[in-house]
Amino acid sequence: MTHPPQRVRVTRTRTGDTRPRRPSLHExxxxxxxxxxxxxxxxxxxxxxxALTVVASLALVLGLLPALFALVPAVRGAQVAGLPLPWLVLGLLVYPAAVLSARQYTRAAERIEAQFADVVADR
Structure with missing residues (x-):
């Protein structure tokens, strides 16, 4: 008469590998x-x-405008449609430049964060 094999309860592996698990990068x-x-x-x-690159480039461009107006009197005295050119430049070009800089900064910051998240997820 043949007896069925005895049941064995497995509670852990028998590999003998007792090295501690290396924590993930997220941990x-x-x-x-x-x-x-x-x-x-x-x-x-x-x-x-x-951030410093965006601020420096915007400050450089905005800092050069007063220098341009001070050094070139023809630009300072020019008028377009009855309005002084410096006012038009400051009113119509500076704000869009600031908005575009902010938009580019946001996209670049999100790209940096996405790359960081990819690195953390991969390890």
Whole structure:
């Protein structure tokens, strides 16, 4: 008479691999480990570099307008449709330039964050 094999309850694997599991990058960032802090610092540096670039370029363009008006009297005294040219430039070109700069900044910041999220998701 043959007996059926005895049932065995498996509670864990028998591989003998007792190495601790390496935390994911998402957990590293959440736990504020040195590796997570390094990744987060790189994100902050990239966003700061972007912000400083946008502010510097906008400040340069806006800073050059008064210099242009001061150095070139013909531009300062010119009129278009009865309005002084400096007023038109300041009223019609500066605000769209600021809005476009803000729009480009937002897109670039979102791209940086998406790249960071991809890196975190992959590891």
């Amino acid at each position: 590293e960032i959440g736990q504020q480990s040195p590796l997570g802090a390094a990744y987060l610092d790189s994100l902050v540096r990239a966003q700061l570099r972007l």
